[in-house]
Amino acid sequence: MEFALIWIVGAVIVAAAASGRGHSGLGWFLLSLLISPLLALIAVLVIPNRAAAEAERRKEEAELADTKPCPRCAERVKKAAAVCRFCGHEFEPEPEQAPLVADPSGPFAGKELIEVYNGRTIFRHANGRPAVLYKDGSEQDFYEVSAARRLVDEDKDGLVA
Numbered sequence: 001m002e003f004a005l006i007w008i009v010g011a012v013i014v015a016a017a018a019s020g021r022g023h024s025g026l027g028w029f030l031l032s033l034l035i036s037p038l039l040a041l042i043a044v045l046v047i048p049n050r051a052a053a054e055a056e057r058r059k060e061e062a063e064l065a066d067t068k069p070c071p072r073c074a075e076r077v078k079k080a081a082a083v084c085r086f087c088g089h090e091f092e093p094e095p096e097q098a099p100l101v102a103d104p105s106g107p108f109a110g111k112e113l114i115e116v117y118n119g120r121t122i123f124r125h126a127n128g129r130p131a132v133l134y135k136d137g138s139e140q141d142f143y144e145v146s147a148a149r150r151l152v153d154e155d156k157d158g159l160v161a
């Protein structure tokens, strides 16, 4: 009876050790009961520590995400670094995420560019809606343009009678 108790307590210890090292607690508990807790404990300590390996991998990943490669010496340095600590290379300051603004001399001057879509330049109209601005300075609501275009396209495909 006492022997069985020691056996089970041993198996629980093995299960705890296995689980702490990233392996199945239940699996190792059952294996301990089968092959003896002492053998199972030795096995748990010999097989790779998955939890430690995973923590190591996460740490490396975090370090990688926080660094950039130096274009001159190829060493990885902190993302915020202005100067490479290995070779002294000076990094270009990160360009600020400037709003897209068109050539100030053209008809698009001062307009907030949204995107260039199908070769057309889409700007934010004063009313907040996207608008297509033509080179002659005339504007048209983007959704109206798209809707008209879609009708034509659908007509071409025979979708609209």
Ligand SMILES: [Zn+2]
Pocket (backbone or CB within 6 Å): 070, 071, 072, 073, 074, 075, 084, 085, 086, 087, 088, 089
């Ligand atoms: Zn460098």
